[in-house]
Amino acid sequence: MSENAPIDIEVILSPTSKINQVDFESITFGSTFSDHMLQCDFRNGSWEKPIIKPYEPFLIDPSAKVFHYGQAIFEGLKAYRDAHDKLWLFRPDQNYDRFNKSAIRMAMPEVPREIFLDGLKELLKIDQQWAKGGVGNSLYIRPFMIAIGSGVIAAPSTQYRFMILLSPARSYYSGTVKVIVSEYYSRAANGGIGAAKAAANYGAQFYPTKLANEKGYQQIIWTDDATHGFMEESGTMNVFFRVNDTLLTAPATERILDGVTRKSIIQLATDNGMKIEVRPVAVAEIIEAAKTGELKEIFGAGTAAVINPIVGFGYRDDYYELPEQADSFALKLKSQIIDIQYKNAEDPYNWTVEVPLT
Amino acid sequence: MSENAPIDIEVILSPTSKINQVDFESITFGSTFSDHMLQCDFRNGSWEKPIIKPYEPFLIDPSAKVFHYGQAIFEGLKAYRDAHDKLWLFRPDQNYDRFNKSAIRMAMPEVPREIFLDGLKELLKIDQQWAKGGVGNSLYIRPFMIAIGSGVIAAPSTQYRFMILLSPARSYYSGTVKVIVSEYYSRAANGGIGAAKAAANYGAQFYPTKLANEKGYQQIIWTDDATHGFMEESGTMNVFFRVNDTLLTAPATERILDGVTRKSIIQLATDNGMKIEVRPVAVAEIIEAAKTGELKEIFGAGTAAVINPIVGFGYRDDYYELPEQADSFALKLKSQIIDIQYKNAEDPYNWTVEVPLT
Ligand SMILES: Cc1ncc(COP(=O)(O)O)c(C=O)c1O
Ligand SMILES: Cc1ncc(COP(=O)(O)O)c(C=O)c1O
Numbered sequence: 069m070s071e072n073a074p075i076d077i078e079v080i081l082s083p084t085s086k087i088n089q090v091d092f093e094s095i096t097f098g099s100t101f102s103d104h105m106l107q108c109d110f111r112n113g114s115w116e117k118p119i120i121k122p123y124e125p126f127l128i129d130p131s132a133k134v135f136h137y138g139q140a141i142f143e144g145l146k147a148y149r150d151a152h153d154k155l156w157l158f159r160p161d162q163n164y165d166r167f168n169k170s171a172i173r174m175a176m177p178e179v180p181r182e183i184f185l186d187g188l189k190e191l192l193k194i195d196q197q198w199a200k201g202g203v204g205n206s207l208y209i210r211p212f213m214i215a216i217g218s219g220v221i222a223a224p225s226t227q228y229r230f231m232i233l234l235s236p237a238r239s240y241y242s243g244t245v246k247v248i249v250s251e252y253y254s255r256a257a258n259g260g261i262g263a264a265k266a267a268a269n270y271g272a273q274f275y276p277t278k279l280a281n282e283k284g285y286q287q288i289i290w291t292d293d294a295t296h297g298f299m300e301e302s303g304t305m306n307v308f309f310r311v312n313d314t315l316l317t318a319p320a321t322e323r324i325l326d327g328v329t330r331k332s333i334i335q336l337a338t339d340n341g342m343k344i345e346v347r348p349v350a351v352a353e354i355i356e357a358a359k360t361g362e363l364k365e366i367f368g369a370g371t372a373a374v375i376n377p378i379v380g381f382g383y384r385d386d387y388y389e390l391p392e393q394a395d396s397f398a399l400k401l402k403s404q405i406i407d408i409q410y411k412n413a414e415d416p417y418n419w420t421v422e423v424p425l426t
Numbered sequence: 427m428s429e430n431a432p433i434d435i436e437v438i439l440s441p442t443s444k445i446n447q448v449d450f451e452s453i454t455f456g457s458t459f460s461d462h463m464l465q466c467d468f469r470n471g472s473w474e475k476p477i478i479k480p481y482e483p484f485l486i487d488p489s490a491k492v493f494h495y496g497q498a499i500f501e502g503l504k505a506y507r508d509a510h511d512k513l514w515l516f517r518p519d520q521n522y523d524r525f526n527k528s529a530i531r532m533a534m535p536e537v538p539r540e541i542f543l544d545g546l547k548e549l550l551k552i553d554q555q556w557a558k559g560g561v562g563n564s565l566y567i568r569p570f571m572i573a574i575g576s577g578v579i580a581a582p583s584t585q586y587r588f589m590i591l592l593s594p595a596r597s598y599y600s601g602t603v604k605v606i607v608s609e610y611y612s613r614a615a616n617g618g619i620g621a622a623k624a625a626a627n628y629g630a631q632f633y634p635t636k637l638a639n640e641k642g643y644q645q646i647i648w649t650d651d652a653t654h655g656f657m658e659e660s661g662t663m664n665v666f667f668r669v670n671d672t673l674l675t676a677p678a679t680e681r682i683l684d685g686v687t688r689k690s691i692i693q694l695a696t697d698n699g700m701k702i703e704v705r706p707v708a709v710a711e712i713i714e715a716a717k718t719g720e721l722k723e724i725f726g727a728g729t730a731a732v733i734n735p736i737v738g739f740g741y742r743d744d745y746y747e748l749p750e751q752a753d754s755f756a757l758k759l760k761s762q763i764i765d766i767q768y769k770n771a772e773d774p775y776n777w778t779v780e781v782p783l784t
Contacts, residue, residue: 125488137632269496
């Protein structure tokens with residue numbers, strides 16, 4: 069497909085809409101879906117024609133490789149409605165590029181730009197009513213790809229399905245977040261798939277996270293699996309530490325997801341004149357800084373919650389409460405990024421991309 | 427459910443059988459399935475009634491957790507037909523126990539014994555014609571469980587589906603196997619899910635294995651991810667090294683699948699009076715032994731191929747060819763274990779379990 073050719077999509081519209089049955093005020097993240105979805109299959113070495121059709125279950129063979137060998141990747145981004153009723157994506161190219169990096173690592177075919185990005189815009193045009201206005205409201209976008217070829221032998225599939233789902237989301241308030249620094253469990257191996265947004269990375273976290281929940285922590289800060297001496301990331305967020313007036317965050321190694329929010333925050337912080345160091349962050353230095361009072365803030369950064377302040381963390385037998393900050397970096401950066409996302413501020417970086425609605 | 431109660435299964439028989447369309451002489455591993463499958467769903471905190479029904483695709487929501495968060499586990503075992511036309515399982519309790527260990531690690535519900543083991547026997551009774559006689563022929567059994575609850579939020583599902591598929595298999599000859607010792611990629615993290623038979627562990631291996639294939643190796647011997655200094659396992663097999671007359675194999679740590687074949691071989695080797703050491707196996711000592719000629723054999727052990735001799739291995743820029751052995755330990759152990767599986771020898775360990783066919 070050429071870069072500029074308009075993409076050829078089959079569209080089957082739903083005869084009815086579910087939208088009036090949805091209470092947009094009381095939506096749980098990720099549980100409500102719009103009227104349509106995009107679907108595109110890969111067979112015989114190439115991508116077939118994408119189709120937009122009513123959201124519905126599909127038939128799949130019980131021996132499909134996704135069930136047995138975990139060949140599955142996804143992305144997560146949002147569409148934001150501005151005060152003039154226009155619809156915007158935030159850095160969708162980043163998600164597109166990361167999706168294909170994940171695809172390569174999971175031995176899956178790369179998805180063409182037209183199918184992913186133009187297909188997404190087409191889907192958004194059709195289901196635009198599902199993107200509600202008002203800061204905090206957004207339409208969460210879930211592109212994903214699964215191996216649908218059948219056969220219970222551990223080898224890559226030859227058939228894949230790429231899909232995009234849309235899920236309306238409210239301002240994500242996850243309550244007070246306390247995290248525990250992992251001493252035993254880990255999320256990713258050196259030379260593993262930690263940097264890929266592979267389904268495989270998430271199910272593996274559920275059991276350790278359940279154990280953390282039982283101890284009163286909402287999330288785990290993952291550490292490197294070899295020494296557990298360095299802070300990596302948390303659940304579905306990258307993590308930042310503010311020590312005095314310096315922000316610290318781990319480099320996006322092969323074990324860490326290179327977050328779009330993280331990237332944007334590094335840029336914004338730099339342009340704000342904040343000191344920021346992207347380097348391995350030792351657990352020991354954070355503990356030390358917590359003890360001396362130099363540790364001012366910890367926050368998570370990711371598409372769902374944008375920035376999520378953390379109120380305290382556990383490590384071994386101790387709990388470290390973080391002091392409230394009058395000049396919170398987390399809140400300052402959060403409002404800056406949200407202002408750009410909702411077009412309430414200049415976007416000097418050209419991060420926002422308008423979705424044509426007609 | 428009580429341990430001895432006969433299990434209540436709904437049975438829907440297929441009106442026709444596909445068996446006459448199958449050429450049992452030219453079957454590819456894992457690609458042909460029998461007429462029926464077992465299915466049992468977990469909802470509202472408990473397991474529903476299992477059902478045996480015709481093998482067929484099923485409907486699933488595009489937001490099912492298995493697609494997005496990789497909550498999926500499986501097992502693999504075989505049914506063997508003996509010379510008197512009886513059907514036998516090999517240590518099915520081991521697979522049952524391991525399945526539930528995997529379930530716990532992936533935050534999935536444990537499957538009751540009756541559903542897994544009695545359900546399997548019932549399914550085998552119905553599709554018994556699919557288990558052909560003759561050493562080498564077998565009926566490969568694939569129990570698996572997937573998260574079918576919907577919602578794109580990274581948290582455990584509340585709904586699951588357990589299934590058993592049957593796939594007739596021929597003596598598995600994978601050709602001459604050369605392996606490469608991994609120096610960069612790895613299979614499992616410390617504190618990760620390497621010891622679980624989770625779908626997530628397999629898709630992650632496909633890309634590095636493809637790179638190995640391009641260099642002329644069929645498989646990778648995974649090393650520990652922290653130092654790449656110790657031999658772990660290979661593809662879907664545990665690995666044994668024979669140095670002089672001593673067999674070496676890695677302990678079943680949290681990074682390694684505790685193979686049933688491995689376990690059985692350790693027992694048989696011990697009872698044969700072979701020296702066997704279960705301990706970390708350094709890459710360096712194997713290279714050294716290869717150079718001095720003390721490395722006599724390497725072989726993989728797993729349900730599919732039982733024992734798979736390896737003819738040589740690559741490490742860094744060198745290739746080490748293994749000498750042919752007149753008194754191969756691999757072949758001796760293989761014939762002993764196969765004789766037990768097909769009831770051509772005494773089974774002093776009570777490893778075999780008869781499947782009632784009427
Ligand atoms: C493991 C992990 N880390 C970090 C992030 C944050 O990435 P992004 O800012 O691109 O959403 C995510 C995705 O949400 C994630 O799944
Ligand atoms: C990663 C891995 N290692 C080893 C094995 C061997 O285990 P078993 O002998 O129980 O088949 C398997 C399964 O086949 C496996 O998937």
